[in-house]
Amino acid sequence: MPRERGQKVVATNRKARHDYTIEDTYEAGIVLTGTEVKSLREGRASLVDGYAFIDGGEMWLDSVHIPEYTEGTWNNHAPRRKRKLLLHKQEIVKISHKTKEGGYTLVPLSIYFSEGRAKVEIAVAKGKREYDKRQALRERQDKREAARAIATRRNLGD
Structure with missing residues (x-):
């Protein structure tokens, strides 16, 4: 099966642009299980309560709802589990300095497929x-x- 080209948006957080002033945006990869990828390919996800945080030099995405894959078996994923984000170390350090300034939070704006890989757009935002x-x-x-x-x-x- 050939790799898909371009971008396919799965979910967007439209309320984030209303509730927050967006300062910077970053594109990050997401560490997912097989059933999560299949569920995303069906276009099913919700970023409503989602947020990102930095813990131990790694960035994590939490409370993003990716529903269980309907064809999945006993090895299906938990819908609201913590997922690791893939960013360069310099970007994580830059983001952590910004969030420690105070008043800033990390909000997911969208989940999409770019060149066949799942990505999330994270924003450094102020409420x-x-x-x-x-x-x-x-x-x-x-x-x-x-x-x-x-x-x-x-x-x-x-």
Whole structure:
């Protein structure tokens, strides 16, 4: 079977961009079992409660739900187990310095297949306050209304 080319997105965490201000993003490989890979290939995963942390110089992904593979037998995986992330040592050190500054957390943004290998996009993020969220929504709405006004003005001019 030939390797697939390009990217196939399995799951995204859309709420993360609403709840956090994204500072940096990193692409990391994930250490998975066979049934986890098969379940991901079916497009089944949830990043809702997921987070990453550094322990002993290694990065881990926790609380990401990859449901059991339906065709799996007794050797099926646990859906919410801790999974090791594969990053370069320099990247892990850089990320750990950033998170130790305070107020920063590691949030998974998406799980996808790149060149046939499972990857996760991790973000170093800072939590938004409630008024920041409202302000972001207001700015987006203002931009949308301005674009709509320009479009109607342009259509009237024709």
